Amino acid sequence: MHKDLERILVSKQELEKRIAELARDINNDYRGKEPIFLGVLKGSVIFLSDLVRSVDLDCTMDFIGLSSYGNASATSGSVRITKDIEKDVEQRDIIIVEDILDSGYTMSYLVDYLKSKAPSSIRICVLLDKPARRKTEVHADYFGFEVPDDFVVGYGLDYAERYRNLPYIGVLKPEIYNDKKEVDVN
Ligand code: IMP
Ligand code: MG
Numbered sequence: 001m002h003k004d005l006e007r008i009l010v011s012k013q014e015l016e017k018r019i020a021e022l023a024r025d026i027n028n029d030y031r032g033k034e035p036i037f038l039g040v041l042k043g044s045v046i047f048l049s050d051l052v053r054s055v056d057l058d059c060t061m062d063f064i065g066l067s068s069y070g071n072a073s074a075t076s077g078s079v080r081i082t083k084d085i086e087k088d089v090e091q092r093d094i095i096i097v098e099d100i101l102d103s104g105y106t107m108s109y110l111v112d113y114l115k116s117k118a119p120s121s122i123r124i125c126v127l128l129d130k131p132a133r134r135k136t137e138v139h140a141d142y143f144g145f146e147v148p149d150d151f152v153v154g155y156g157l158d159y160a161e162r163y164r165n166l167p168y169i170g171v172l173k174p175e176i177y178n179d180k181k182e183v184d185v186n
Pocket of ligand 2: 040041042043044099100
């Protein structure tokens with residue numbers, strides 16, 4: 001285990017097993033369709049790349065960059081686009097892929113933004129759900145694991161851009177992020 005972690009929350013084996021289950025659900029729900037997997041940069045990329053390799057559908061991928069300014073470990077609710085989607089999504093089935101649903105501000109903003117582009121459908125697939133901190137009315141159609149109100153890293157999730165490459169999800173030691181100044185949290 002990485003020295004900055006307090007404990008491992010989800011192991012590599014648990015991630016693999018659960019992602020295969022999510023892919024199976026998506027295969028069943030989108031049979032005969034050609035969804036767009038829309039990854040939110042950068043936290044979703046590891047999850048997205050494993051998920052799509054277990055999906056047995058014709059599909060495409062696109063990415064959007066979103067940034068929410070807050071303190072080091074919590075978002076403030078003001079979201080902006082740092083990289084827009086590249087392809088037309090009108091009348092397409094979009095599956096948003098995100099690392100974690102925390103306050104929900106980022107996801108609510110993204111769903112509203114995408115609705116303005118008139119897709120056929122929008123569903124949300126998140127690896128982690130932290131319901132204790134929800135501030136908006138948003139729920140995931142697919143989610144991997146519910147997590148407690150701790151700051152978690154690994155498998156795409158970062159703290160100050162670090163730890164994304166860990167092959168498991170762990171709880172960061174609070175002393176690593178305490179007393180840090182304002183940073184972008186996405
Ligand atoms: P929101 O609060 O739901 O808007 O989440 C915004 C973003 O904050 C997420 O997409 C993550 O990138 C990041 N985030 C929220 N909670 C955590 C966490 O526990 N670890 C790492 N990143 C997090
Ligand atoms: Mg993120």
